[in-house]
Amino acid sequence: MSEVTQRAGVTTHGVASGNPAASSTAQLRCIEENCRATYSLDETLVVCPRCGGLLDVELNDIAEPARRVLPGVWAERRTSLAPADTSGVWRFREMLPISASAPLVTLREGNTPLYEAPRAAEYTHIDQMWLKHQGANPTGSFKDTGMTVAVTHAVRQGARTLACASTGNTAASLAAYAARAGVRAVILVPHGQVSSAKLAQSLDYGASVLELEGNFDSAMRVVRELAEDGSLYLVNSVNPLRVEGQKTVAIELMEQVGWNVPDWIVVPGGNLGNISALGKGFIEMRRWGLLDRLPQFAVIQAEGASPFAHLLAERKRDANAALDPVADPRTLATAIRIGAPVSWKRGLRVLAETGGASIAVSEREIADAKAILGRDGIGCEPASATTIAGIRKLAANGRIRKSETVVAVLTGHLLKDVDYTAKYHSGRLTEPEGAAPGGEPKPIKGAFANPPARVPATRAGILDYLRRSKQDSSVE
Numbered sequence: 001m002s003e004v005t006q007r008a009g010v011t012t013h014g015v016a017s018g019n020p021a022a023s024s025t026a027q028l029r030c031i032e033e034n035c036r037a038t039y040s041l042d043e044t045l046v047v048c049p050r051c052g053g054l055l056d057v058e059l060n061d062i063a064e065p066a067r068r069v070l071p072g073v074w075a076e077r078r079t080s081l082a083p084a085d086t087s088g089v090w091r092f093r094e095m096l097p098i099s100a101s102a103p104l105v106t107l108r109e110g111n112t113p114l115y116e117a118p119r120a121a122e123y124t125h126i127d128q129m130w131l132k133h134q135g136a137n138p139t140g141s142f143k144d145t146g147m148t149v150a151v152t153h154a155v156r157q158g159a160r161t162l163a164c165a166s167t168g169n170t171a172a173s174l175a176a177y178a179a180r181a182g183v184r185a186v187i188l189v190p191h192g193q194v195s196s197a198k199l200a201q202s203l204d205y206g207a208s209v210l211e212l213e214g215n216f217d218s219a220m221r222v223v224r225e226l227a228e229d230g231s232l233y234l235v236n237s238v239n240p241l242r243v244e245g246q247k248t249v250a251i252e253l254m255e256q257v258g259w260n261v262p263d264w265i266v267v268p269g270g271n272l273g274n275i276s277a278l279g280k281g282f283i284e285m286r287r288w289g290l291l292d293r294l295p296q297f298a299v300i301q302a303e304g305a306s307p308f309a310h311l312l313a314e315r316k317r318d319a320n321a322a323l324d325p326v327a328d329p330r331t332l333a334t335a336i337r338i339g340a341p342v343s344w345k346r347g348l349r350v351l352a353e354t355g356g357a358s359i360a361v362s363e364r365e366i367a368d369a370k371a372i373l374g375r376d377g378i379g380c381e382p383a384s385a386t387t388i389a390g391i392r393k394l395a396a397n398g399r400i401r402k403s404e405t406v407v408a409v410l411t412g413h414l415l416k417d418v419d420y421t422a423k424y425h426s427g428r429l430t431e432p433e434g435a436a437p438g439g440e441p442k443p444i445k446g447a448f449a450n451p452p453a454r455v456p457a458t459r460a461g462i463l464d465y466l467r468r469s470k471q472d473s474s475v476e
């Protein structure tokens with residue numbers, strides 16, 4: 001520790017004294033096998049300046065005896081009222097690369113519930129299924145768990161303008177955290193392809209919202225150019241600090257299941273930051289001796305935006321196949337309407353290490369899965385429901401066994417896309433534009449549609465309606 005930081009009573013890159021240990025010498029390392037260059041975290045790099053590859057944070061492993069007491073330390077912090085302890089991300093700070101003792105940009109993210117879901121379990125033909133609901137984060141999606149770390153680091157390094165390309169949720173999250181930090185957020189969204197609720201959040205949090213002519217992938221391309229020349233600091237999940245925050249979801253989940261590793265963790269796949277982060281979290285916990293095995297992962301995509309599912313199928317024929325981007329991705333699950341996922345190499349690395357699968361599901365399967373979750377009293381946005389559709393499919397083809405334990409990660413809140421839900425229940429949901437070239441948009445007939453009834457405003461009228469209608473409880 002330098003004299004300066006000692007005098008101030010804090011470390012800038014370690015963990016405050018009093019904790020079991022500090023990962024004080026974490027560094028960045030390029031993931032490309034033929035590069036592997038390392039950099040200091042202080043450089044606020046987002047990609048490798050030498051080869052353009054993705055960067056990983058490499059933690060300095062803490063010593064064995066200190067590692068083993070971590071679950072106890074983390075559990076104890078749940079009774080603390082200190083900001084760093086009430087955050088469900090910073091509570092796990094021994095596994096984060098930057099200090100929690102200097103000021104944090106936090107909205108008490110994380111701390112999300114793990115639910116049982118009997119109806120959804122029955123629908124998927126799985127005995128034991130849990131839902132980790134990341135929609136319960138401050139801005140309604142899992143993006144907050146990564147944003148608190150990325151924005152905290154950026155602000156400490158002196159960044160004044162933070163930017164992202166987004167299908168809506170990263171934008172809402174960045175906008176909120178930038179507002180907390182008092183710095184500018186610049187948000188690039190594809191015009192007309194973001195739900196109005198998500199856009200409204202970013203506007204309310206005071207971000208500069210730029211609606212681009214083009215899709216998410218083109219917004220991503222432009223924002224990376226701006227980041228490379230130093231005009232903006234990029235906080236998309238390509239940013240390795242985002243991955244660090246998001247990986248704490250894996251730790252919180254393990255606490256909630258009493259440190260019994262589930263057989264499967266199932267996530268939707270868009271840009272593939274989430275699978276990269278959860279995988280990293282599990283792999284590091286295993287390396288630190290906190291787990292005795294790893295779960296398998298399943299990454300579920302929508303059929304019209306499924307380059308990663310295709311890649312996995314392709315790899316069975318050609319072990320060196322690279323991702324083939326989808327030029328014009330289409331799905332009503334706008335959070336995963338991504339044709340060229342930035343983190344595909346990280347995602348692939350996780351599946352190679354843990355085993356697992358990636359498959360695609362149809363719009364109809366997503367819509368019905370979402371409605372089934374609703375019947376358990378649990379809402380989510382369309383992208384999140386791919387998990388349930390995917391589990392049902394993987395169970396049907398025997399890849400997931402009925403007796404295996406499964407956790408579906410619900411990534412976003414129901415109210416993120418009310419329009420979709422209202423249309424589903426009133427029979428007005430249609431396949432995404434362009435899916436069936438020419439002709440009328442094809443309706444999606446929901447198996448669990450629950451349209452409102454129009455009844456006379458009289459006692460007799462209402463009683464008559466209740467007698468005639470019966471609540472349908474079947475899920476098949």
Ligand SMILES: *Cc1c(COP(=O)(O)O)cnc(C)c1O
Nearest residue numbers: 169270271272273274335411412
């Ligand atoms: C961002 C997001 C996804 C996709 O996550 P990736 O990390 O891009 O794969 C899925 N669902 C929701 C609700 C999201 O906000």
